[in-house]
Amino acid sequence: MDNGQRGDYAIETRGLNLWYGDFQALIDVDLEVKRGIITSMIGPSGCGKTTLLRTCNRIIERLGYVRTTGSVYVLGHDIFGDDVELVQVRKQVGMVFQRPNPLPISIRDNVLFGFRLHEARTRKVSAAEENDVLESSLRQVLLWDTVKDRLNRPATGLSLEEQQKLCIARLLPVKPEVLLMDEPCSALDPAGTEAVEEMIWQLRGDYTILIVTHNMAQARRASDECVFMLLGRIIEHGRTEELFLAPENPKTADYIEGRYG
Amino acid sequence: MFAATPLNRRSHRNQNVARAVFFLMTVALVIPVLIIVGTLVVRGGPALSWEFLFTAPRDNMTAGGILPALVGTIWLVVVALLASVPVGVAAALYLSEYAPDNLLTRTINLAIINLAGVPSIVHALFGVGAFVYFFRFGASILAASLTLAVMTLPVVIVATRESLQAVPQAFREACWNMGATRWQTIRKVVLPNSISGILTGVILEVSRTAGETAPIMFTGATAFVAFLPESVFDQTMAMSYHLYYIATQATDVPEQLTFGVALVLIAIVLAMNAVSIAFRVYLRGLKKW
Numbered sequence: 001m002d003n004g005q006r007g008d009y010a011i012e013t014r015g016l017n018l019w020y021g022d023f024q025a026l027i028d029v030d031l032e033v034k035r036g037i038i039t040s041m042i043g044p045s046g047c048g049k050t051t052l053l054r055t056c057n058r059i060i061e062r063l064g065y066v067r068t069t070g071s072v073y074v075l076g077h078d079i080f081g082d083d084v085e086l087v088q089v090r091k092q093v094g095m096v097f098q099r100p101n102p103l104p105i106s107i108r109d110n111v112l113f114g115f116r117l118h119e120a121r122t123r124k125v126s127a128a129e130e131n132d133v134l135e136s137s138l139r140q141v142l143l144w145d146t147v148k149d150r151l152n153r154p155a156t157g158l159s160l161e162e163q164q165k166l167c168i169a170r171l172l173p174v175k176p177e178v179l180l181m182d183e184p185c186s187a188l189d190p191a192g193t194e195a196v197e198e199m200i201w202q203l204r205g206d207y208t209i210l211i212v213t214h215n216m217a218q219a220r221r222a223s224d225e226c227v228f229m230l231l232g233r234i235i236e237h238g239r240t241e242e243l244f245l246a247p248e249n250p251k252t253a254d255y256i257e258g259r260y261g
Numbered sequence: 262m263f264a265a266t267p268l269n270r271r272s273h274r275n276q277n278v279a280r281a282v283f284f285l286m287t288v289a290l291v292i293p294v295l296i297i298v299g300t301l302v303v304r305g306g307p308a309l310s311w312e313f314l315f316t317a318p319r320d321n322m323t324a325g326g327i328l329p330a331l332v333g334t335i336w337l338v339v340v341a342l343l344a345s346v347p348v349g350v351a352a353a354l355y356l357s358e359y360a361p362d363n364l365l366t367r368t369i370n371l372a373i374i375n376l377a378g379v380p381s382i383v384h385a386l387f388g389v390g391a392f393v394y395f396f397r398f399g400a401s402i403l404a405a406s407l408t409l410a411v412m413t414l415p416v417v418i419v420a421t422r423e424s425l426q427a428v429p430q431a432f433r434e435a436c437w438n439m440g441a442t443r444w445q446t447i448r449k450v451v452l453p454n455s456i457s458g459i460l461t462g463v464i465l466e467v468s469r470t471a472g473e474t475a476p477i478m479f480t481g482a483t484a485f486v487a488f489l490p491e492s493v494f495d496q497t498m499a500m501s502y503h504l505y506y507i508a509t510q511a512t513d514v515p516e517q518l519t520f521g522v523a524l525v526l527i528a529i530v531l532a533m534n535a536v537s538i539a540f541r542v543y544l545r546g547l548k549k550w
Contacts, residue, residue, distance in 0.1 A: 060436065064361060092438040101431035103450055113449075114439035170439065 006078065010035045010158070010208035011056055016070035018051060022097050023050045026070070027232040033225075035177075038209045039239065042216055042224035044255070047210040053180050056210065057093040075177055091118060091242065094171030096181040100163035102155035102170075107147050110155045110166055111137050137172040140206075141165040142199045161192030165199055165235060172223040179203065181211040185218065197222045207220035216256060220244050228252045296349060305520025313521060317487060324512040327522055332489050333402075333497030334529070337477065338470045340493055341413065348410075348461055349417030356418070357425040360445055377415035381475040386413040388480040403493040405481025412476055413466045420465065424458020425451060446541035457544030464537035467529040474501040484510065500526045 011033040018026035025048050032038045041049045042186050054060040055072060058079060059193040071081050079089050091114075102110050111134050119125060134151070138144040141164045147158070155166055164184055171179060181200070185193040193215075200209060201222060213219050217242065228249075236243060236252045247253045265273075311325055319325035354423075360366040388408025388449040398404040428451050434448040482502035504522045507514045 057438070062437075087440040087442065090438060091378075095438040097431070097434065099431065101429075101435045103432055103435055104454060113436075114441075117441055117445060117449075122542060146502075167435070174440065 002062045003233050005138050013074040014071045019067045021065045025232055029234055033210055035208050036205050037224040038204050039225045040219035041212045042219045045231035047229045049229050050182055053182055053212050054237045057090050091174045093178045094176040096168055096184045098183045099187050100167050102163050102166050104153045104156055107155045108151040111170050137169040141169040160261055161188050183212055207233045302525040304308040305524035308521030322507050323513050328497040330500045330503040333501040334471055336402050336459050336490050337406050338467055341409040345410035345417055347521045349414050350421050353421035357422045373415050373418055385476045385479055385509050400496055401481045401494045404496050405477040408476040408480045409470045413470055416466045420462020421459045424455040428454045461537050461541045468533035472507050472530050
């Protein structure tokens, strides 16, 4: 283990500040995400939820005008360290987007895309092993039975709900520890939302899940801990039922009672 | 209650006038094409024969066929493509997939736009200076093709970059998030989904290259050679220059012959464009999003 080793949180930020140009989007954020549970982030639009999520696998940096101070530890390691390889960070920290973004290739190739990129280049992978990986990934997201007879059909032909499940399945073969989800259900209808929530709940335990949502009912139903953000700061972070039943901060109370946002 | 008011009627009248004007302008656009093609077919058509396509000119260009010019044009186009496509596609990939938005990138973009605007005769003189004399290629297929390549480079770059940018950003994000590098992303996702646009650009470049006269006049095209070119260091005849020559320089050329050459040249260019369009339609049908 290198000297960046810390604690046993899946994600830990210390004094994290982030600026888009002159605008400070994250202010002194200290966040601890426990391993193996589902943590949801709620808050009004523009409060920094997505920014914080995207900082956790450093994908935010692709916008050239972003500047950060403070530190982010993933699985105990500083991801802003000098010897950090982004490819390794992103293997450990998978990301799911608001709109499902399957690649315009077959379902099979989508699921195996990352696996082939990382595993199949260092050793010989048999067709049987690929099939095992494919099946177990699709089973984990409760999609196997739906698509097992059309694995070679284009992934873009699936429904949005199935596409979103596929996008999650495709992260699993490279064995990530953390899954970041940016409003994964906001493009889905209520039935699809329910199906995806059920699937996320299944993944709980095997993966640490950090999920941004606009939907408070969803946060309440489908998370162990909940983080409330406002204007770039974390206002409150606690067990979900406590945060919703007995919020400590009056701003949290205002928000969950629908007084703004 | 719902009857038209005078104002309504005036609006409708204006609207009809506008539509008529736009329609006439659109028709006006097509008329020259019809006249050109029609004239060429009527007056040059009788000259066409297998003998015309597959023999060399005879009797001071007043008889015979166009084989050396046809073969020469193919040489010029192929060598120009070999030079410009790798450079153009690589440059477009850099500009679209890697380049940060900074002063250098903006300057490069400006240079490309300006390169596209340079008159072909200026390219020709540049080609003489650079390729014929400085690099000592002499007047040759190589010098002429490189001149054509420089001239058509902006076409390749712009067409390629546009088709690269038509690939949805979400595909790239999906790849990056699975830990793919930029190059892996390009190879596995961006190129397969933009290849149709790139090839369309290349085919359009072919048609432009085949038709240009000025850039090859001083750099490698010659009025008459009895033999077919054997290497890129030979001079060659070319369709476009041959047409220019028999139309303005040679004497006593039968009119039918001149129109025949023009007809073949335009047929090549139109055929290339048609192939390009058909190809694009076909590949677009394969697209899966």
